Amino acid sequence: MKKVHYLPLALLLGAGVAFAAPRRVITGTVVSQKDGRPLELATARLVLRADTTKFLAGAVTDSLGRFRIVTDTTGALRLRVGFVGLRSAGRDVNFAAGGADSLDVGTLALAGNDMALRAAVVSTAAARVEQQGDTTVFNASAFRTAEGSTLEALVKQLPGAEVSDDGTVKVNGKTVKEFLINGKDFFKGDTKVAMKNLPTNLVSRLKTYDKKSDYAEQTGVDDGEESFVLDITTKRELNQSLISNLDLAGGRDDKGSGLYSAKLMGMRFTDRSRVGFIGSHNNVADRGFGGPRGFWGNNAGRTTSTMAGTDFSWDNGRGKFEAGRLELGGNAIYFRNDNRTETISSIENFVTATQKGSFDAAHADSHGLNQDFHARLRLKWNPDSLTQLSFRPNYDFSTGRTTQNSRSASFDTDPFARYGVSAVDDVLARVHKTRFVGDTVHVADDFLKNVNTRYDLSRTTTHKVEGELNLTRLIGGRNGRNIAFEARGGYTTTEADAYSRADLYKRVKADAAGPRLAAGGTHQFSDRPSTQWNYRVGLSYVQPLVGKLLLETRYAYEHKYTTGDRTLYNLLSLDGYNTLSDFLSAHTGLGTISQLYVPGSSSTLSWLDPAQLLSRLNADDVQAAVRDAQNSQHATYRYDNHRVNLGLRYNVGAVRLSAGVQFSPERTRLQYERASIGRIDTVRNVLNFAPNVRLRYAFSKTANLDFNYRGRSSQPSMTQLIGVVDNANPLRISVGNPGLRPVWNHEMHLFYNAYNAERLQGLMAHADLTLSTGNISQLTVYDDVTGRRFTRPENIDGNWNAAAGLTFNTPLDRAKVLNLATSTDANFTRSVG
Secondary structure, X not given: OOEEEEEEOOOOOOOOOOOOOOOEEEEEEEEEOOOOOEOOOOEEEEEEOOOOOOEEEEEEOOOOOEEEEEEOOOEEEEXXXXXXXXXXXXXXXXXXXXXXXXXXXXXXXEOEOOOOOOOOOOOOOXXXXXXXXXXXXXXXXXXXXXXXXXXXXXXXXXXOEEEOOOOOEEEOOEEOOEEEXXXXXXXXXXXXXXXXXXXXXXXXXXXXXXXXXXXXXXXXXXXXXXEEEEEEEXXXXXXXXXXXXXXXXXXXXOOOXXXXXXXXXXXXXXXXXXXXXXXXXEOOOOOOOOOOOOOOOOOOOEEEEEEEEEEEEEEOOOOOOOOOOEEEEEEEEEEEEEEEEEEEEEEEEOOEOOEOOEEEEEEEEEEEEEEEEEEXXXXXXXXXXXEEEEEEEEEEEEEEEEEEEEEEEEEOOOHHHHHOOOOHHHHHHHHOOXXXXXXXXXXXXXXXXXXXXXXXXXXXXXXXXEEEEEEEEEOOOOOOOEEEEEEEEEEEEEEEEEEEEEEEEEEEEEEOOEEEEEEOOEEEEEEOOEEEEEEEEEEEEEEXXXXXXXXXXXXXXXXXXXXXXXXXXXXXXXXXOOOHHHHHHHOHHHOOXXXXXXXXXXXXXXXXXXHHHHHHOOOHHHHHHHEOHHHOEEEEEEEEEEEEEEXXXXXXXXXXXXXXXXXXXXXXXXXXXXXXXXXXXXXXXXXXXXXXXXXXXXXXXXXXXXXXEEEEEEOOOOHHHOOOEEEEEOOEEEEOOOOOOOEEEEEEEEEEEEEXXXXXXXXXXXXXXXXXXXXXXXXXXXXOOOOOEEEEXXXXXXEEEEEEEEEXXXXXXXXXXXXXXXXXXXXXXXXXX
């Protein structure tokens, strides 16, 4: 960008809210007479007018200079306000019995004290970091941020904090999973909303810690399901106030195109509740919510984003786990993402020592429009001090539409060297000097394998409803013994349509006239509706054995049902007919339809083209005539799983050890129908086995070692086990493999984390190892004549992955302003296939 002009605008609105209070309330504001600025920490004292030594009540002003005094005394009173270095001021106050119960004395201005001969000023820098047990506290006032900046600007300055390009936040090597505001969820599941939208001027402190699960907090049994959170503490004086922030920006990029960004945030806090609204609109790919960064972050094209959301939390004021405590919270968010992308690629494929490789050149332009809406609600209730009930329903809606135009070509040898050019578009221009029309085309380039000009159009709409219910009951107090019940379920429907036209020419044997390419394109419309529902119920029991040794038993039953169709229509069968009436005249058994369909015309580039043929006319017979039975299918899955867990848990002092095993017998039934193989109704029964061990040792409250091992088996999908050929894409042909075996994985993870709050030093180290037996990989057979690829899943042994990393950060100066942060990672992967 050449130049960008930013026009920040921040609004801060404060509105005091009066509550029912004792009989007499006096309010007012104290300011400096010199500049009119509010005076924080000024004193306000109420005394008897007849005896000014008789102190009745007092208060200290907040950051806005406001004070509030409550008294039961009536009659003639005197209000006195003062501030160090300024003259005191007073005002007479009269409260008559039975009269008004509140009085606003307005603004009291304090002048300079001419008698002050000397002032002593003692200043100190605010502590940047404090360690409170296992919680690290960052003082927001110790970090400088620009006016109107959001939380992201503050977090980037925290010692040991990293913010990656995709918005992931790490503090001293640990990934932040959730953001909280005053201990309450804030847009749970999306950490980017807080980073992009919360203004820094409402933040008092930031705290990082491992938040225990609801189950662990209720029962006192550490289940190892903690999540690392960043908890935002707001400024106390902003309670009872409405906070708003508006940010506007505009400019131009290096091509002269206009850029703009607008953000709006409004929020209100009390000790027991919070409600907020956020919104944004921009064309610089700042989504303001979770997901890739787009235009500026990952070269994903030009994106226009719109977002609006609301979040709230409330509790009835009773203590945690106190009988009758009720908590409510939730959020709703809508976003729209309009993306245009141009992709230019050049790829060299290496095959085998005895087989030629290939070179691919492609240029694609795509446009995607996606809209999503998510709603989350959470309810937590304690009917008594030993029982907790929680319920979390969710609703998700998404719809998207994508169009793409692309040109590509494959070659035996490097086309850049053969053509003497350096750009992909120049290569494609040389290829398309030949006019590709008819069944066979002679070309001058004997190294050209195939040429493909393709247009794709797709749309998808999904509705999803989910719910989760948990009930936990302590037995005999908080000694660890408890019983818990869980129930969850979901229902999802998806409608997906796709239209494509590919003008493909692939190499065939040369004749006397030279190298030849033969037509083999596709003209298709596909419909993929699917429905899925599932439910799960479970019961667990924890029994103390000896001391801090606990026995855990869990059982859960899960059922999933999925039904889906893929109906493919081969519209090439309509080519050669100028109108649909001509087609029907040649197929007299299909009836008559007056509306026209003209293959090859510009209408094929509109969404109405397949819809006109297949939806508006409702011509079932016409659909049957062009249906590609070879690549159309219907499948229904029924999945039943019983999960039994047995484990021991030992938590004492610095040691937390858990070990167990999971047995999981499962039954899958697949009903599959396809013209090429007929109807298949098959059942598979397997037993999965998964041991696990986890050891966590705390050297101190800020230094921890965590070792985790888990073994697990997984099964190939049912469709992978069916030997069905899928040649819907003539350049990518796949087939199943009935002989696939289960996959076994050994996963080991070692993590060390330490932080010295006094020195502001952080250290994180990790090591990971994954070993796979029978890993499922894709066997690819490459046809170096036509450029086609044939794939089939196969079991392959010998795959493993090892990774290690070290992160260290420390201040370099005594003032701890200049910091050094370094991170080193190593990864080695052996992938056989």
